[in-house]
Amino acid sequence: MTAVLYDIPGPKARVRNAGTGVVGVVLIVAAIGFVIYRLIVTGQFSAREWEWIQYSAIQILLLNSLLATLAAFAVAAVLALVSGAVLAAGRLSEHRWVSRPATVVVEFFRAIPLLVLIFILFYGVSRSLGFNISTFWALVLGLTLYNGSVLAEIFRAGVLALPKGQREAAYALGMRKTQVMTNVLLPQSLRAMLPTIVSQLVVVLKDTALGFLILYPELLYQARFLGSQGQLGSPILPVAMVVAVIYIAMCLLLSMLANYLERRTRRNPKIAALDPAAKAKAEGEVVAAQSTD
Numbered sequence: 001m002t003a004v005l006y007d008i009p010g011p012k013a014r015v016r017n018a019g020t021g022v023v024g025v026v027l028i029v030a031a032i033g034f035v036i037y038r039l040i041v042t043g044q045f046s047a048r049e050w051e052w053i054q055y056s057a058i059q060i061l062l063l064n065s066l067l068a069t070l071a072a073f074a075v076a077a078v079l080a081l082v083s084g085a086v087l088a089a090g091r092l093s094e095h096r097w098v099s100r101p102a103t104v105v106v107e108f109f110r111a112i113p114l115l116v117l118i119f120i121l122f123y124g125v126s127r128s129l130g131f132n133i134s135t136f137w138a139l140v141l142g143l144t145l146y147n148g149s150v151l152a153e154i155f156r157a158g159v160l161a162l163p164k165g166q167r168e169a170a171y172a173l174g175m176r177k178t179q180v181m182t183n184v185l186l187p188q189s190l191r192a193m194l195p196t197i198v199s200q201l202v203v204v205l206k207d208t209a210l211g212f213l214i215l216y217p218e219l220l221y222q223a224r225f226l227g228s229q230g231q232l233g234s235p236i237l238p239v240a241m242v243v244a245v246i247y248i249a250m251c252l253l254l255s256m257l258a259n260y261l262e263r264r265t266r267r268n269p270k271i272a273a274l275d276p277a278a279k280a281k282a283e284g285e286v287v288a289a290q291s292t293d
Contacts, residue, residue, distance in 0.1 A: 076143035084151025158193035
């Protein structure tokens with residue numbers, strides 16, 4: 001049974017929607033063109049504004065800041081995925097002594113702003129409690145606690161979104177709960193969760209920029225440093241443009257990796273056998289081939 005969320009647009013509505021889309025595209029292109037025009041007029045693309053990027057010391061500085069950003073992202077992403085899976089399993093547990101503490105942890109860290117969490121870890125824990133937490137681990141732990149809680153809800157929602165009949169059928173075959181989760185539920189929910197997981201990982205990557213507030217030498221911190229150098233002409237906007245391009249490139253590479261993993265899961269015969277959409281597509285191809293014969 002398919003739920004109708006909206007009426008199918010008629011001919012006039014399609015023309016109106018197409019016109020609205022064209023107007024929107026024209027306005028966006030005009031806005032981008034105006035920004036580029038103003039950048040050209042103010043001399044932001046002149047060679048003098050970009051001389052700073054030719055110095056090898058600055059290139060090495062940007063490379064080191066990029067590596068620092070990737071290091072914080074990689075460690076935080078792995079820890080967030082692991083903690084998210086553990087918390088999701090805890091929330092899905094049938095035992096209240098497991099599910100309730102997991103629920104409290106998830107809701108607590110989701111409610112705290114990430115910036116406040118990083119400040120608490122770096123300034124509060126380090127100075128008040130006497131633990132020496134470096135800027136790297138303060139940033140990584142903050143990203144892990146916040147994004148791990150968000151990923152826990154993503155994992156839990158992906159598993160609960162599957163029809164209950166599949167779980168009941170697996171139990172009827174004599175499978176244990178662990179086997180049902182790993183062999184039946186997770187392979188199907190993984191493909192549905194993958195776009196949302198990647199979106200959250202992109203958030204993790206961009207949130208590493210908050211490290212500059214605790215003086216972690218990532219991209220934004222070094223961009224602020226370079227942009228304030230008077231001997232370089234204070235190239236604030238060119239440096240910001242370079243850093244923005246680097247962030248965009250990293251996010252695009254992460255999305256390409258997600259698309260690659262999704263194609264790999266489609267070619268996996270076990271997942272394809274469990275996926276109703278893939279099964280229906282395959283049956284349709286068989287019917288089409290038989291009709292041509």
